[in-house]
Amino acid sequence: MRAVDAVMECLKAEGVEVVFGYPGGANLPTYDAFVDAGIRHVLVRHEQGGGHAAEGYARATGKVGVALGTSGPGATNLVTAITDAMMDSTPVVFLTGQVRTELLGTDGFQEADILGITMPIVKHSFLIQHPNEIPRAIHEAFHIARTGRPGPVVVDIPTDLSRADIDYQPVTDVRLPGYQPTREGNQKQIRQAAKALASARRPVIYAGGGVISANASEELIALVRSDRFPVTCTLMGLGAYPAPDPQWLGMLGMHGTRTANYAIDEADLVCCVGARFDDRVTGKLSEFAPRAKFIHIDVDPAEISKNVPAHIPIVGDAKQVLTKLVAEYRALEPDPSRLEEWWQRIDAWRERHPLRYEDSADREIKPQFMIEALYEATGGDAIITSDVGQHQMWAAQYYHFKRPRQWINSGGLGTMGFGLPAAIGAQVGRPDETVVCISGDGSFQMNVQELATCANEGIPVKVFIMNNGYLGMVRQWQELFWDRRYSHVDMGGYPDFVKLAEAYGCTGLRFEDKTTLVDDMKAALATEGPVIVDVRVTQEENVFPMIAPGAPARDMVG
Amino acid sequence: MGEPGTKDLLSLEELEASVAMRTGRKHTLSILVENKPGVLTRIAGLFARRGFNIDTLTVGPTDDDRISRITLTLDGAVHPIDQVTKQLHKLVNVLKIRDLDPQDTVARELALFKVAVDGVQRAEVMQICEIFRGKVVDVTKRSLTIEVTGTTDKIEAFERMVRPFGLVEMMRTGEIAIARGRGET
Numbered sequence A: 001m002r003a004v005d006a007v008m009e010c011l012k013a014e015g016v017e018v019v020f021g022y023p024g025g026a027n028l029p030t031y032d033a034f035v036d037a038g039i040r041h042v043l044v045r046h047e048q049g050g051g052h053a054a055e056g057y058a059r060a061t062g063k064v065g066v067a068l069g070t071s072g073p074g075a076t077n078l079v080t081a082i083t084d085a086m087m088d089s090t091p092v093v094f095l096t097g098q099v100r101t102e103l104l105g106t107d108g109f110q111e112a113d114i115l116g117i118t119m120p121i122v123k124h125s126f127l128i129q130h131p132n133e134i135p136r137a138i139h140e141a142f143h144i145a146r147t148g149r150p151g152p153v154v155v156d157i158p159t160d161l162s163r164a165d166i167d168y169q170p171v172t173d174v175r176l177p178g179y180q181p182t183r184e185g186n187q188k189q190i191r192q193a194a195k196a197l198a199s200a201r202r203p204v205i206y207a208g209g210g211v212i213s214a215n216a217s218e219e220l221i222a223l224v225r226s227d228r229f230p231v232t233c234t235l236m237g238l239g240a241y242p243a244p245d246p247q248w249l250g251m252l253g254m255h256g257t258r259t260a261n262y263a264i265d266e267a268d269l270v271c272c273v274g275a276r277f278d279d280r281v282t283g284k285l286s287e288f289a290p291r292a293k294f295i296h297i298d299v300d301p302a303e304i305s306k307n308v309p310a311h312i313p314i315v316g317d318a319k320q321v322l323t324k325l326v327a328e329y330r331a332l333e334p335d336p337s338r339l340e341e342w343w344q345r346i347d348a349w350r351e352r353h354p355l356r357y358e359d360s361a362d363r364e365i366k367p368q369f370m371i372e373a374l375y376e377a378t379g380g381d382a383i384i385t386s387d388v389g390q391h392q393m394w395a396a397q398y399y400h401f402k403r404p405r406q407w408i409n410s411g412g413l414g415t416m417g418f419g420l421p422a423a424i425g426a427q428v429g430r431p432d433e434t435v436v437c438i439s440g441d442g443s444f445q446m447n448v449q450e451l452a453t454c455a456n457e458g459i460p461v462k463v464f465i466m467n468n469g470y471l472g473m474v475r476q477w478q479e480l481f482w483d484r485r486y487s488h489v490d491m492g493g494y495p496d497f498v499k500l501a502e503a504y505g506c507t508g509l510r511f512e513d514k515t516t517l518v519d520d521m522k523a524a525l526a527t528e529g530p531v532i533v534d535v536r537v538t539q540e541e542n543v544f545p546m547i548a549p550g551a552p553a554r555d556m557v558g
Numbered sequence B: 001m002g003e004p005g006t007k008d009l010l011s012l013e014e015l016e017a018s019v020a021m022r023t024g025r026k027h028t029l030s031i032l033v034e035n036k037p038g039v040l041t042r043i044a045g046l047f048a049r050r051g052f053n054i055d056t057l058t059v060g061p062t063d064d065d066r067i068s069r070i071t072l073t074l075d076g077a078v079h080p081i082d083q084v085t086k087q088l089h090k091l092v093n094v095l096k097i098r099d100l101d102p103q104d105t106v107a108r109e110l111a112l113f114k115v116a117v118d119g120v121q122r123a124e125v126m127q128i129c130e131i132f133r134g135k136v137v138d139v140t141k142r143s144l145t146i147e148v149t150g151t152t153d154k155i156e157a158f159e160r161m162v163r164p165f166g167l168v169e170m171m172r173t174g175e176i177a178i179a180r181g182r183g184e185t
């Protein structure tokens, strides 16, 4: 059998339903194999789009996404998506074609050292040197991508090797002696953590995207509700705990709620699960939770004590660790009344500092209102993908995510252009759900070509562009930190998104009136096929509250 | 309830900080790796990216041709060693890392010194060479090339001794290290 046909067999054995890709010289054999393979292939319009689509698919379904590109420019076009997947721990296998082995190292046509280029941004990578290695490498790539702390794996296959005949034997095991992620969590440490939680008077549970990767939301909820623990999530963790809930403090970090940030600031114990103390969360690191002891639960030992020293480190899978932690905690039968004072304090913050904005007096749509309207129009049930900027932060603040895998955004890398292709991937993976992309007039243009993919494949994503005429988040920083000296942030009024949508074979709409917005949105959502809505919003609105970069959480402004 | 600024810590006896501490001494890491494409680049790249400075690095085969050993030394005053080893462990091709305890380790380096000498100095340098149990491996009218093996300290001491005579050049391999006793490194 040709090695490429074996690749298809391996993909099927891994349960792959769909591949997002783009052909070229070096992966022609692979494309030939697709003709008979019986695996869905979505032809994207740019490899970056394919990469983000595979990420969106992975994040919406919990399965491994697959993206495909040819050698050279095809492979380099994947680089942003690979980095994005690395930063947000998204399981994706990237298959790249490579020039023939005899051309390797000669600057052959469309040769790029993709293994070298991607070395710092992959969980692992394989350069195939013999066709017989291919099946094992594919399976090991999937195994590495999905287990432990998930992440991107690149498999680079020279085109001559992919055409070679091999004696294909299904691979049923992996042989990775250097790769053994810890799952269980040390029982003694877990007991310590339970004791710390039981004696804490001002505890906060701080949950991140790791809870979602580990499918541990139920266990997180069990821990939070095993007592009246206050809980906050990072941008990546939204949905891990249902937002409309009395124990929910709102998002943590730069644009999180005052309540969540103040609670962390005054906490005596922070229990961090599947998060990594990113600078967007901590603000000034040395003043982050200055009174607290830290429990840190993470599957990646290198995250523990990287930024903040952990007093009780627990390396393990969040689902398993949390299950045990809840049992240990319950056994201690702690007195819930010790948290009363703490809740009084939290409730006072909540009362004094709710998320708020000044609504317009006329028909003008405030961006925050736009998200609230979308929440209402979708019943709070849609899968939301987002691009990067103000709209992303408002979406995080005002769309109260209630379940894991409902919120898909580019958190670690902050990649403009992520939203539309991620929505495509999410929709392909979850065909029965409403998938909405919240974008900005800047970001949307960074992978707008994927509208053709939507039209061609009949992928019915609904895109709402929060059109403020600016690169809004950059404008906000220029306003706040650079004396309002606006430099190259005005988008100049182009393009006409309605016409653009139509040119791509999608429905294009424009909404400008607040009073009819919810109904208009409902109508847009009910429209068949892909719909692009240009929502005109207030131009110079700022995202608040905010921890200025490098400032302590206590000094939140706005 | 404490106001911001008050330190009111949780009292739990056994809470012990496992802080990313700087140990303040030199560390020798002995790393077994699979011989796979790019493995050395992965390690070197990791160090560069995370801002870890390698003092010395040696790579060589082991008795198993699928596996190589990398020995590297770095300064524990500058780097949180546990973070270094944890990051290394994340590399799939890294099989085993030992942070060797200097007390229980035999470490050796090989160095070649080319010293400029004329008549009188020649005897003096050869005497120093003898004291250090070095070996003269090349002689010309105006130079001596000497091989010295030993600990880093010994090699640096030798360098200090011969430098005044005129050191044309010096080459060092970097340290290899093996655990004392019957057990494997």
Ligand SMILES: Cc1ncc(C[n+]2csc(CCOP(=O)(O)OP(=O)(O)O)c2C)c(N)n1
Pocket: A387, A388, A389, A390, A391, A392, A414, A415, A416, A417, A439, A440, A441, A442, A443, A444, A466, A468, A470, A471, A472, A473, A474
């Ligand atoms: C690829 C990329 N380039 C540049 C940036 C820097 N950046 C962050 S937010 C932003 C503005 C985004 O503008 P828009 O998409 O219109 O969203 P808004 O902030 O107006 O909601 C820019 C340029 C980025 N995050 N990603």
